Amino acid sequence: MSELDRLRDAMRATERPDATLDLETVMRAGRRLRIRRRVAGGAAATFVAGLVGVAVVAVGAPGPGGPASTGPAPSVAEAPPSAAASASASTAKEPTPPPTVARGVPGPKPLGQVIDTGVQQGTDRRVYYVVSVSVPGVPKVTIGLAAGRRAPDGTLRTDILVNDVAGADRSPGFHQIGYDERSSDAPVPTFGYFVGPAERIIGTVDGRQVDARMARWSMNKQVVIFWFDPATLTPGERLDGIIARDRAGRRL
Amino acid sequence: MARGDAEFVEFARAASARLVHAAFLMTGDHHQAEDAAQTALVRTYASWSRIHDDDAYGYARRTLVNHLVDRWRRPMREYPTEEVPEQRRGDVADDVTTRAWLVTILGALSPRERAIVVLRYYFDLPEAQVARELAVSVGTVKSTSSRALEKLRTAAPRTADEEARR
Structure with a gap:
């Protein structure tokens, strides 16, 4: 028997057919999640962040160049959370659409300066900006990071919004990381933010190290926004790990 | 097509063991495995009305795997x-x-x-x-x-x- 056969057999032989979960608890939590999604869906814009799938309401006026309101509320994401932290504006009857953000729609108003990555996508420029969010039951999360595009006329359109869904958004260390979902004509370079004195951020993928580009948030210099050049890290490709180093090269 | 709680319970009873075991194989930890499988089922139930008949298991599996991958995607974690x-x-x-x-x-x-x-x-x-x-x-x-x-x-x-x- 080959090692692969042995592995297959072992994986099946060790199944526990009697393993059960508390389905009452599952359904209770599922109902709560459904309600949170509905609540969020009724607001101006709805985003579902990746880690635990909690619905988040983006707060604030539309971005510069956007319409007076953020338009009709997108329906609530009910696709499986993808490996990317993302949000969805899927329509109601799609079977299992990939969770995408409210792609290509006007987004909430940026807080502080919009960071221009210099990455040209068609006639648009790839930009990142911090926005206000509100996560039900998580009062210490008030900001999220949006990946968007700025058109030549200055209009901002949001592609992906990521934010924490637990804890505090300004706690030291890495926060939610956003990955492209391959459902856009403009792939979103992998991005996120780190809180602390990071001078270098390095991702690893398949044993390869990739340096991120960085910019500090204009409203809080401890917040380091980073993204990976699409030429060095294919948008959507998952990182195996990521670290930050300070000026002296120490790992943070 | 909307489906009811009874169908979900039937599905969850049939799928639980395999989801838990898959999560165990991916994490090597029983508690994490049960938590991950439970999270997958919670999300599946929350979306139950939108999941097509033949896709419930695939949906739950994708949700489970992505939930675990999400955790790895964050700064390096170690699993026992x-x-x-x-x-x-x-x-x-x-x-x-x-x-x-x-x-x-x-x-x-x-x-x-x-x-x-x-x-x-x-x-x-x-x-x-x-x-x-x-x-x-x-x-x-x-x-x-x-x-x-x-x-x-x-x-x-x-x-x-x-x-x-x-």
Whole structure:
């Protein structure tokens, strides 16, 4: 028997057919999640962040160049959370659409300066900006990071919004990381933010190290926004790990 | 087509054991496995009315895998892979030994490799589907799978030797 056969057999032989979960608890939590999604869906814009799938309401006026309101509320994401932290504006009857953000729609108003990555996508420029969010039951999360595009006329359109869904958004260390979902004509370079004195951020993928580009948030210099050049890290490709180093090269 | 709670319960009872076991294979930890499977079912139930009849299991599986991948995606985490699971009532020595062997050799793999091994060889998914579900290229699935199997070939004799010495 080959090692692969042995592995297959072992994986099946060790199944526990009697393993059960508390389905009452599952359904209770599922109902709560459904309600949170509905609540969020009724607001101006709805985003579902990746880690635990909690619905988040983006707060604030539309971005510069956007319409007076953020338009009709997108329906609530009910696709499986993808490996990317993302949000969805899927329509109601799609079977299992990939969770995408409210792609290509006007987004909430940026807080502080919009960071221009210099990455040209068609006639648009790839930009990142911090926005206000509100996560039900998580009062210490008030900001999220949006990946968007700025058109030549200055209009901002949001592609992906990521934010924490637990804890505090300004706690030291890495926060939610956003990955492209391959459902856009403009792939979103992998991005996120780190809180602390990071001078270098390095991702690893398949044993390869990739340096991120960085910019500090204009409203809080401890917040380091980073993204990976699409030429060095294919948008959507998952990182195996990521670290930050300070000026002296120490790992943070 | 909307479906009711009774159908979900029937589905969850049928799928739970396999989801928990898949999560165990990916994490090497029973508690994490149960938490992950429960999270997958919660999200599946929350979306139940939108899931097509033939896709519920695939939806739950994708949700489970992505939930675990989400955790790895954050700054480096370590999973206890050397833990020998508790012995359950009715376990036989062979079962315990096989499980310990499995935990040890899977513990030699990176999280990504484990996920690919579980999707390819436990769920028997084709490479293209594994690539879609993990949002990586087919080439990455092939190379990672190959690397993982090479590690298994290296780890297996060592594990067998250790067992023999016991």
